[in-house]
Amino acid sequence: MFKIKHIPYKQFLITLLVGSLLIGCKSSKKINYFQDEKGHEIEENITLFQPTIQFGDILTINVASTEPEAALPFNIYESQIGNLARPLPYIVNADGEINFPGLGKFKVAQLTIKQVTDELHKKLLPYLNNPIVNVRLNNFRVSVLGEVRNPGSYSVQSERINILEAIAQAGDLTIYGKRKTVTLIREQNGKRTSTTIDLTDKNLFSSPYYYLAQNDIIYVESNKTRVNASAVGPNTGIIVSTLSILISLAAILVD
Template sequence: MTNNKITYGLILLLAAIFQNCASPEKVVYFQDIENLKAQTALVNYEPQLQVGDILTINVSAIDAEAAVPFNLYETPPTVGVMSSNAKPLTYIVDASGVIQFPVIGSVQVGGKTIKENTAYLTNLLKDYIKKPIVNIRLTNFRVTVLGEVKKPGTFQVANERISVVEALGLAGDLTIHGKRKEIQLIREQNGERKFVTLDLTSKKIFESPYFYLAQNDVIYVTPNKTKVNSSAVGTNTGVIISSISILLSLISILLK
């Protein structure tokens, strides 16, 4: 074996290693952000209620006794006295987008935002209560993040508003093997399943109608070729490559 052949072998090995290295264009987020025009206001995104959503609804009024029939609890509190242990019953949006509300009966809530439903229910209650105050909370707002992230899982969202960037942050950010240009968003809405591809390297993600997530959205981070190829070989591949590199270096030195 000549020195030229050894040198040639080392060059090929280094070329293979650098070929798998990620370029900045594939790793850096929001690369064209300097060209993004300042927005006068953030999009006021509110998710629409869907089938299977779980709600808590609290009704109050100046006359506390008048509001009692519209509040359901596992253990009903004493009239005029609210126990700290009183646990409200929840409402599940059925297949028709309807909940069964005390006294009023069927109320169509599906396809409307919480703000819209609050105004709608408040208007209905005016026939029964003077100046009613309605508070609606969505208790099962969660998103799932899978794929090439550091902490995949399902995350509960307390404030009912989260962006794709924030969700990825909850999952510990992407690993070096995640494709920043191919973030897959899976959303079920109105009986349909949508598949959307988002690009974290572009400022356009901030202008996307899918920048803010809906309840039960799933984010999947696609692995790059390096990760896919490494899964097809043994876990000791890195050690083997390092050993070969050291061996070739030693042979090169000994033959000088």
């Protein structure tokens, strides 16, 4: 028979408590956003970000004037039912153009909504008295995938959203999501780029990827805990039961 060394119960509890605190400190570093060990305040200017129009974007353009009848030829509508008429959208073609009534082909790619509005206003001045142009981007949406609570595609009505707002719409990251290596996939000017973003770094606020463009995809990778849990699969229950028995035995032996 081998002798079991007696461990004082209080010492066992203290060791367990210290170990738990150490694990907690380590995990908080992996979970908290915007970590700053110095704790100083940072003042930054807010960027007036505006997305640029890309091939395949869908625009709604409405033209009005102090002379409503004169503005009619510059608007296109679906067939009118009763007193309701819905404006037909413009789809930006492969050349980055739309075919605007009365003005012909008009290049809009790489322009912001404001720039398109200003350019159309200038082009309409010879035809209309005080033209009013309203341009809207219909297909502004972002997708959030991976370790978030509600993955999916989200429409953006205001045409302005930052990465934190997009993640918030998806219900925030789960505790299994890697916060230091979030991937942002963006398609612009015929090219697809993939960028790694660290959500624990306060420099995120000054990053060119802080504000999102239409059709951006955010992917949150699973951490090792999630991967290991998936690998265990159906054996998880057996392992938990075994650990419970071992802890119970340890409690009896040190009593």
